[in-house]
Amino acid sequence: MTSETSPEMSAELARRAGHYAAAVAERLLNADLPVTGIQSCGPWRDTDGEYLDVEAAISFTQAFQDQHGGGDCGLHWAGASGWCLYTADKEDRYLSGARWPGAGPVPQPRLVAAFVDAFRLDPARAGSSDQPSYRQVGHAFPMLLDSLAPYLPAQPYLFEEPRIRFADLHRRAYENRVRRALVSRASDPLTHLHLRQGELTALLHLLESAESSNPSALNRLLAADLSARAGQPPEAAETHKGALQEADHRRRQEP
Numbered sequence: 340m341t342s343e344t345s346p347e348m349s350a351e352l353a354r355r356a357g358h359y360a361a362a363v364a365e366r367l368l369n370a371d372l373p374v375t376g377i378q379s380c381g382p383w384r385d386t387d388g389e390y391l392d393v394e395a396a397i398s399f400t401q402a403f404q405d406q407h408g409g410g411d412c413g414l415h416w417a418g419a420s421g422w423c424l425y426t427a428d429k430e431d432r433y434l435s436g437a438r439w440p441g442a443g444p445v446p447q448p449r450l451v452a453a454f455v456d457a458f459r460l461d462p463a464r465a466g467s468s469d470q471p472s473y474r475q476v477g478h479a480f481p482m483l484l485d486s487l488a489p490y491l492p493a494q495p496y497l498f499e500e501p502r503i504r505f506a507d508l509h510r511r512a513y514e515n516r517v518r519r520a521l522v523s524r525a526s527d528p529l530t531h532l533h534l535r536q537g538e539l540t541a542l543l544h545l546l547e548s549a550e551s552s553n554p555s556a557l558n559r560l561l562a563a564d565l566s567a568r569a570g571q572p573p574e575a576a577e578t579h580k581g582a583l584q585e586a587d588h589r590r591r592q593e594p
Contacts, residue, residue, distance in 0.1 A: 349381030352393040355487035357501025360395040362490040366448035368512035373400040377505045392476045393418040419476045422451050424458050438466040444473040445486040522587055
């Protein structure tokens with residue numbers, strides 16, 4: 340027999356589960372994994388009336404999913420069983436496999452990241468296919484709230500909503516990736532990548548679109564560099580390198 344929760348407790352469970360998912364996603368982003376989003380919900384009933392516990396999820400890019408079966412692939416957290424990394428056969432969209440790390444109901448983000456690394460190396464050996472049960476579904480919600488409390492944001496007035504927190508983490512993670520790529524490869528040999536004019540234009544449009552949600556100097560400078568070099572000889576790469584200079588400037592400002 341499950342114990343129903345109040346709307347207030349259900350909302351708080353969803354919020355804390357979302358912040359926990361954001362903390363795990365931050366660890367994955369710092370490991371350069373292609374995370375695209377987080378989700379969370381409080382206890383709810385499905386269309387069949389079955390009572391389901393608090394849940395959360397982390398999604399990845401389609402390219403990551405294609406590397407692991409070509410169907411649906413992501414991380415799912417259940418308040419009674421902890422995390423699993425699930426895959427769905429590309430012939431259908433139903434869950435066809437899930438691996439559970441067995442690290443407890445609320446494992447530390449570093450343990451989840453280590454499990455994802457193990458899964459990517461050897462899916463069949465990572466974790467177990469047996470779903471664990473650490474607490475009874477629909478019960479002990481106050482204890483679960485306490486377990487999730489350490490993952491609430493240090494600045495709740497800025498990131499009350501988990502998705503806002505994730506959006507900021509995602510923006511900063513990708514800006515750091517771009518900066519590191521530009522700085523680390525400043526002296527790399529030039530590559531020979533032939534693009535159709537339409538493909539280059541599409542890339543510039545994507546950078547321009549990204550600037551609307553992330554007004555970064557690196558976005559603007561990289562777009563300007565690529566645009567200025569279009570149709571120019573190889574030495575133009577040395578003439579137009581504002582993004583490289585900006586990335587190096589930011590690196591030198593780091594403590």
